[in-house]
Amino acid sequence: MTMLRPFVVATMVLIASAALAGAQATVHVTPPNLDGPRNLADQTATAVVKNYIESWESLNAALAANQPEQLDRDFVGAAKQKLTETIRQQAKAGIRTTYKDRSHDIQIVFYSPEGLSVELVDNVEYDVQVSSKGKTMAAQPVHSRYVVVMTPTEVRWRVRVLQAEGE
Amino acid sequence: MRTGYAALLGGVMLAAAPMLGAQALTAPKTVEAGSSFSIESRGSGQATLYIVGLGGVVTRDVQLGSPISIAEGTVFNAGHYIAYVSTSPNEVATFDVVPAKVADISFLARPSRLPVGLRNGITGAVYVFDAYQNLVTTPTPVSFNISTPNAAPENRTAQAKNGAAWIALDSSPKEGAAHFVARAGGVSAVRVIQQVPGDPCGIKMSAKPNGKRITLQTDPVRDCSGNAVPDGTIVTFTENYHGGQSTVDVPLKRGVAQVEMPAIPGANITVASGVVLGNEIRWGK
Numbered sequence: 493m494t495m496l497r498p499f500v501v502a503t504m505v506l507i508a509s510a511a512l513a514g515a516q517a518t519v520h521v522t523p524p525n526l527d528g529p530r531n532l533a534d535q536t537a538t539a540v541v542k543n544y545i546e547s548w549e550s551l552n553a554a555l556a557a558n559q560p561e562q563l564d565r566d567f568v569g570a571a572k573q574k575l576t577e578t579i580r581q582q583a584k585a586g587i588r589t590t591y592k593d594r595s596h597d598i599q600i601v602f603y604s605p606e607g608l609s610v611e612l613v614d615n616v617e618y619d620v621q622v623s624s625k626g627k628t629m630a631a632q633p634v635h636s637r638y639v640v641v642m643t644p645t646e647v648r649w650r651v652r653v654l655q656a657e658g659e
Numbered sequence: 660m661r662t663g664y665a666a667l668l669g670g671v672m673l674a675a676a677p678m679l680g681a682q683a684l685t686a687p688k689t690v691e692a693g694s695s696f697s698i699e700s701r702g703s704g705q706a707t708l709y710i711v712g713l714g715g716v717v718t719r720d721v722q723l724g725s726p727i728s729i730a731e732g733t734v735f736n737a738g739h740y741i742a743y744v745s746t747s748p749n750e751v752a753t754f755d756v757v758p759a760k761v762a763d764i765s766f767l768a769r770p771s772r773l774p775v776g777l778r779n780g781i782t783g784a785v786y787v788f789d790a791y792q793n794l795v796t797t798p799t800p801v802s803f804n805i806s807t808p809n810a811a812p813e814n815r816t817a818q819a820k821n822g823a824a825w826i827a828l829d830s831s832p833k834e835g836a837a838h839f840v841a842r843a844g845g846v847s848a849v850r851v852i853q854q855v856p857g858d859p860c861g862i863k864m865s866a867k868p869n870g871k872r873i874t875l876q877t878d879p880v881r882d883c884s885g886n887a888v889p890d891g892t893i894v895t896f897t898e899n900y901h902g903g904q905s906t907v908d909v910p911l912k913r914g915v916a917q918v919e920m921p922a923i924p925g926a927n928i929t930v931a932s933g934v935v936l937g938n939e940i941r942w943g944k
């Protein structure tokens with residue numbers, strides 16, 4: 493319980509920071525339920541969640557503008573390759589998409605023994621909108637459970653796997 | 660006249676009925692990654708089908724009113740997708756692509772080199788993927804096997820949750836290259852871990868007179884599991900005499916360390932390697 497308190501405080505700070513930055517999404521973080529031998533420091537958990545939430549901003553910006561380079565800060569490996577290919581396909585089809593996240597309910601579930609990956613699950617609500625030549629073509633509210641694997645890089649945690657599992 | 664209006668109104672309602680609440684497309688709720696599937700379409704005429712998700716975008720010219728076949732390998736990234744046709748973009752069908760069977764594993768074993776006999780010294784972490792690099796999130800058994808020459812192999816099984824599994828194992832009491840294998844769904848990955856002798860368990864030296872010098876030599880130096888400590892490990896001989904001190908660092912050669920030091924009557928000679936202190940010899944007067 494004493495270990496839990498700093499994490500909760502850190503989470504509240506994170507939410508406050510997000511609000512100050514103008515983010516619309518509400519973020520709820522459930523205390524970690526770790527499957528693994530390695531302890532997760534509060535500072536690490538806070539950084540992981542913060543960087544993950546920021547990755548949704550990059551994701552939305554990249555897909556809305558069909559600019560894969562906007563993924564560079566927050567994505568790496570398979571997630572980056574797949575999203576880059578999706579953006580290429582969008583551009584070819586003459587469409588753009590926005591993924592506007594409304595709420596996140598996040599829990600860290602795995603911290604690998606050597607400390608080189610963190611896995612979290614996120615029950616996320618977002619609105620997806622498809623447009624072509626400035627005109628909205630289709631829109632849909634979505635509630636999905638995402639499984640996310642993040643790995644540490646030089647200065648931040650980056651998303652290596654971003655996978656929706658459906659409602 | 661009234662009858663005419665009623666008939667006209669009824670006709671309009673009947674004509675509109677198929678439009679109300681009828682989706683232009685009906686997609687299966689879930690589709691296995693990379694498999695073929697079919698989307699039912701209503702209406703008539705030509706249109707463009709759009710399938711849009713974070714995992715990819717597919718467009719296709721289609722004939723409405725007949726099933727739209729999506730070929731194997733077209734939609735393969737797991738995730739949530741929406742589908743609509745250009746003639747009815749507001750009528751969105753949704754479906755989820757789920758991972759296929761395990762076809763690949765990402766296996767990280769640490770460390771690559773460690774001393775023998777270390778409790779929970781070896782860890783392995785596995786992520787299980789299908790052929791399209793989708794994380795297989797359904798519970799999947801992952802078996803771990805570690806084998807070292809001249810030592811009994813160790814087998815363990817862990818259940819991958821959310822696509823991840825891990826294990827911690829003791830290093831073998833015997834030195835040598837251990838083959839650490841992770842296996843899931845008929846796919847395996849091997850990592851080699853060097854298990855090296857630990858610190859010396861004890862050091863015993865003997866001394867022989869050699870003119871005005873003493874020849875000091877250790878017995879073969881071994882760790883606490885009986886493995887020979889590697890050549891090159893530094894052994895330090897220290898001779899204390901009448902307020903003076905001589906120290907010589909010698910690497911192990913063929914398992915032993917040997918050195919000559921001045922034969923000073925009354926000198927006290929010690930031997931050590933790392934934090935391990937060996938026996939002590941007092942040289943006679």
